[in-house]
Amino acid sequence: MAAEPVNLNAFQELARLALPKMYYDFYAGGVENQYTLKENMEAFHGITQVKLVSMSNLRNRFRTFKRPFIISPRFWPRILVDVCRIDISTSTLDYKISASIIIAPTGLHKLANPEGEVATARAAASCNTIMVLSFTSSCSIEEVAASCNAAYKKRDMAATLVQRAERNGFMALVLTADTPRLDRREADIKNKMIAQQLKNLEGLLSTKVTSDTGSNLEAYAKETMDPSLSWKDIEWLRSITNLPILIKGVLTREDAIKAVEVGVAGIIVSNHGARQLDYTPATISALEEVTINFT
Numbered sequence: 001m002a003a004e005p006v007n008l009n010a011f012q013e014l015a016r017l018a019l020p021k022m023y024y025d026f027y028a029g030g031v032e033n034q035y036t037l038k039e040n041m042e043a044f045h046g047i048t049q050v051k052l053v054s055m056s057n058l059r060n061r062f063r064t065f066k067r068p069f070i071i072s073p074r075f076w077p078r079i080l081v082d083v084c085r086i087d088i089s090t091s092t093l094d095y096k097i098s099a100s101i102i103i104a105p106t107g108l109h110k111l112a113n114p115e116g117e118v119a120t121a122r123a124a125a126s127c128n129t130i131m132v133l134s135f136t137s138s139c140s141i142e143e144v145a146a147s148c149n150a151a152y153k154k155r156d157m158a159a160t161l162v163q164r165a166e167r168n169g170f171m172a173l174v175l176t177a178d179t180p181r182l183d184r185r186e187a188d189i190k191n192k193m194i195a196q197q198l199k200n201l202e203g204l205l206s207t208k209v210t211s212d213t214g215s216n217l218e219a220y221a222k223e224t225m226d227p228s229l230s231w232k233d234i235e236w237l238r239s240i241t242n243l244p245i246l247i248k249g250v251l252t253r254e255d256a257i258k259a260v261e262v263g264v265a266g267i268i269v270s271n272h273g274a275r276q277l278d279y280t281p282a283t284i285s286a287l288e289e290v291t292i293n294f295t
């Protein structure tokens with residue numbers, strides 16, 4: 001019997017063994033040369049590898065270069081502190097959650113588990129945290145909402161999804177702003193990746209797009225994603241909902257400032273798990289770049 005998984009790497013290895021290669025590659029891969037995917041991992045490793053530099057030095061270095069190479073954020077542990085009671089809970093959008101960790105929107109959970117996002121939402125609820133439901137989920141908004149305590153080219157369809165989210169008690173909308181088109185996911189193309197019909201789009205749009213030349217995800221994305229999506233569309237989104245709106249995919253301070261200017265409720269710093277533009281900085285390296293203006 002396989003050993004009990006003790007960390008994320010072990011879970012990943014279990015998933016590799018359990019899933020068909022096509023699905024494992026879909027979940028685990030980045031785009032093109034996988035440069036940014038590696039960069040994401042290395043930036044995490046870098047946290048423990050860089051020599052100690054004083055905080056003021058770090059800040060000065062950061063200000064000297066307009067775009068720093070990589071200055072990873074660090075933990076600076078204090079000693080002799082009573083740690084009998086540790087509370088890392090926090091609140092976001094006025095909801096108390098157990099830690100600053102939430103589940104990012106990810107599509108097609110049923111490729112890995114027959115219960116799909118319903119199971120993921122239950123897990124999130126049991127950890128007292130938030131799950132962001134992807135519109136490319138294998139389960140519908142209603143199924144997920146019932147199991148525990150989403151934008152598009154076609155605006156009327158987007159409005160329908162927003163209304164369904166509101167009706168079902170979702171507490172905020174996350175607009176993924178880094179995907180005006182799907183970038184080249186070479187593993188999916190090689191594997192001729194076939195996605196399931198998207199549950200949330202049943203009755204709205206057929207997602208059974210076929211393509212002989214590569215992944216049907218790519219062919220489907222061409223039909224639906226809107227390369228013209230821009231800041232002005234945030235106003236439209238705000239006009240159809242009272243839910244707080246967060247923008248996902250921010251990597252630069254300029255965009256963070258814009259997001260504040262258009263009055264969104266929050267931003268999510270992200271390079272989309274290295275699944276969109278390759279050669280972007282690692283998400284964790286972009287954090288200081290984005291937040292330095294707001295300190």
Ligand SMILES: Cc1cc2nc3c(=O)[nH]c(=O)nc-3n(C[C@H](O)[C@H](O)[C@H](O)COP(=O)(O)O)c2cc1C
Nearest residue numbers: 026027104105106107134136176270271272273283
């Ligand atoms: C299998 C998979 C599917 C994903 N689907 C979506 C999606 O539908 N919408 C979205 O905004 N991000 C999606 N993502 C990206 C994640 O939300 C997240 O940005 C990524 O896992 C990396 O985390 P980071 O943003 O903290 O760097 C997906 C990621 C994976 C691995």
